[in-house]
Amino acid sequence: MKEEFRKKYGKNKKSRQLYNAAIRAECPGGDELVELLELVSKMRGRSNSADEASKLRTIEDRLQLIRERMLCDVRERWQI
16 A cells, blocks of 8 residues: 555655645645645744744644644555
8 A cells, every 4th residue: 555655646755745745635625734834834934033933833833733633544544
């Protein structure tokens, strides 16, 4: 199953990229979630204040929890 999964979502991709591609394709709202995670991460990197960075980190942590749930669904579906 794992080889079929890699074949479908990108044989040469790193694990995170591979799973993000699967989340985008297979989970409702997955595309939006991955885009939002990338945006919040970039915003946090450009943040000028510790308070703002802290708030963005909290948002990013919560989004990561949602991503983990979606990732569990993908892994269960593909038995990996």
